Amino acid sequence: MPSHLSADRPAAQPPPRGPVDALISQARRLKGDVDAVRRGTPADTADPTERWRRALYDLALHQLDDLDQHLAQLREHPPAVPGPSGTPAAASVPRHGSLLSRVGSAEWNLLTDEVSWSAELYRILGRDTALPPLTLDELPSLVVEEDRPSLTAMVTGCLVDGRPIDGEFRVLRPDDGVRTVHMMGEPALGADGSTASMWAVLRDVSELRRRRRAVRETRDSLHRHRKATARTGHRLADGPREAVPPPWRGSLRLPPDGPPALDIAAAHLPSSAHAPAGGAWYDALELPDGTTLLGVGDLTGHGSGDASGTAMLLGAMRGMAMTGTEPGPLLACLSRLLDAGAQPALGSALCLRYRSATRTLVWAQAGHPAPLLFRGGRGRALEAPRGVPLGAAPDPSYGQADETLEAGDLLLLHTDWLVPGHAGATAAERLLTLAPRLAEAGSAQDCVRTVIRECGEEERAEHACVLVARVAS
Missing domain, CATH: 3.30.450.20 (PAS domain)
Incomplete structure (x- = not known):
């Protein structure tokens, strides 16, 4: 009607x-x-x-x-x-x-x-x-x-x-x-x-x-299986996992020479269940053509392979981005790489390429929560292009989306489990309520601290990452 x-x-x-x-x-x-x-x-x-x-x-x-x-x-x-x-x-x-x-x-x-x-x-x-x-x-x-x-x-x-x-x-x-x-x-x-x-x-x-409940129940079963496997092999796994730190720590201003176009900060939030780290990751990198690569993701591996798989994924993503590969084709290559491995893995990811000269953002997603854009004390989730999880199909294709940013805009990227007990749209709704506080923050690092104060003290079943990038005025 x-x-x-x-x-x-x-x-x-x-x-x-x-x-x-x-x-x-x-x-x-x-x-x-x-x-x-x-x-x-x-x-x-x-x-x-x-x-x-x-x-x-x-x-x-x-x-x-x-x-x-x-x-x-x-x-x-x-x-x-x-x-x-x-x-x-x-x-x-x-x-x-x-x-x-x-x-x-x-x-x-x-x-x-x-x-x-x-x-x-x-x-x-x-x-x-x-x-x-x-x-x-x-x-x-x-x-x-x-x-x-x-x-x-x-x-x-x-x-x-x-x-x-x-x-x-x-x-x-x-x-x-x-x-x-x-x-x-x-x-x-x-x-x-x-x-x-x-x-x-x-x-x-x-x-x-009913079908969504079936997905949720099988996902929970998968997480329980992962934790049981991690407990069984933690002595073997601890060494290689701890050997894979985040690509950078603290905050970044890119480019480092001249007026910065982006103020970037990120954090890794550990699991309260003491699950081994290695699956959740974030990255930011200045590329040869003057654009900036931003990304977050999560990898579901097998035993001690989480850390090595994450290192391989980050290395491949950086290498393809350096050659000028756009986010959509880049994620398709990463998905085929995971699917062809001796121990196939599943993962989710966001890949963004920001051009400061025009303040344009091109991005793609692989079964991952969309970036959140905050502007003028309000926030919204960007409309996601099509994309299946990494490793979920033998020959996938990924759509791309464009967004024009403004001075003072703030992008928030996060993995699942950042907001304990919430996922997908409900997690985004919780983070979007922080819009007034993020608008008052003086830097990207202050924004990350605000997110951690809101979500970091709660118990979470898995490790999580958050990355904030603010467009310089």
Whole structure:
């Protein structure tokens, strides 16, 4: 159902057939590529790394399958619109099991007390279609008790403060138990600016959440396996791991001669579980063409190979960067290098190339959290180009993204485990709250100290790194 935020906004029109067909072809080619790599991963193995990789492939295929079905139905069948009486419209009912059978829409009119639900929403919430749709006051009766306060808060924020809805809750269906529903919606404003109605789109994301849990559980199993292996072989591993220090310590001003373009500082935060170091790394290097290489990453190796693998990775990255290799192709070479090793490893990485003359940044990522950009006391995560983890595919390709920076901008790069108990978007949200304090810091080193004061005292299961680069004014 389209947004009603503006009464003057024209209804969204479906895209022409050509572009949708092109998107469908691209999605299916990508799905075929992922499935081909997945088939090369053992389905039943005692190796926790392989189980983790298999779970990630299954999750990716599930999401690509949803995308394929969504685009196909966008081309062939527009979704049904709720009838004016609030009963489901009879036309264009999606087939059972399709993506649109898991996506429903609703509108609650506050002026007339009318409620409109699509047929799909009845199925998602497990409600008999012979019954009338529920009002906003009645809706929580379908929700599990623990999730009712959050649903009430979302709806209240939408109706009273005009905030969009974007959240999840669980419903208890009489036929197949608890299902997870994702809800997005907005208030529709009347001529006087008050909320006249609220519309929402709801999606059954139970299967997606189940697959994500499988990925998380296999990842945790992998980490437990790594720690057990490290404890068993720590006498052998301690020596070579300690022999691989960070590429530089303290702070850097690049270039060292003349006015500095970047003020850079970094830190390595040890594991509170006393796990051997060697996997997490950071780097900064002035290149012959006057640009600056920045990078962070994490390597999942085998036993005492973490340190030697990290040293090899850093050496290869620096060597290719010195020859002028761009970040995307550079990560593709590193991935093939890991995949071809006698003991294949997985890793994640960020690779950035900064040109001070134009203040332009070119970067790529391999399954790694995106850089955070802070400007004027606010922060945001940069939009990440495509990229799979290093060593996860035999012949990968990596996209690149461009960003134009301004004087005083601050880039924050970090590895997983920097924010204990948080990963991905939740870790980024925690770090973005530091924007006002980072804006007041006098140097990159002061910014790193701020991050360490915020995150460094908490217990973390693995080693982590943070790198800060501030654009000189």
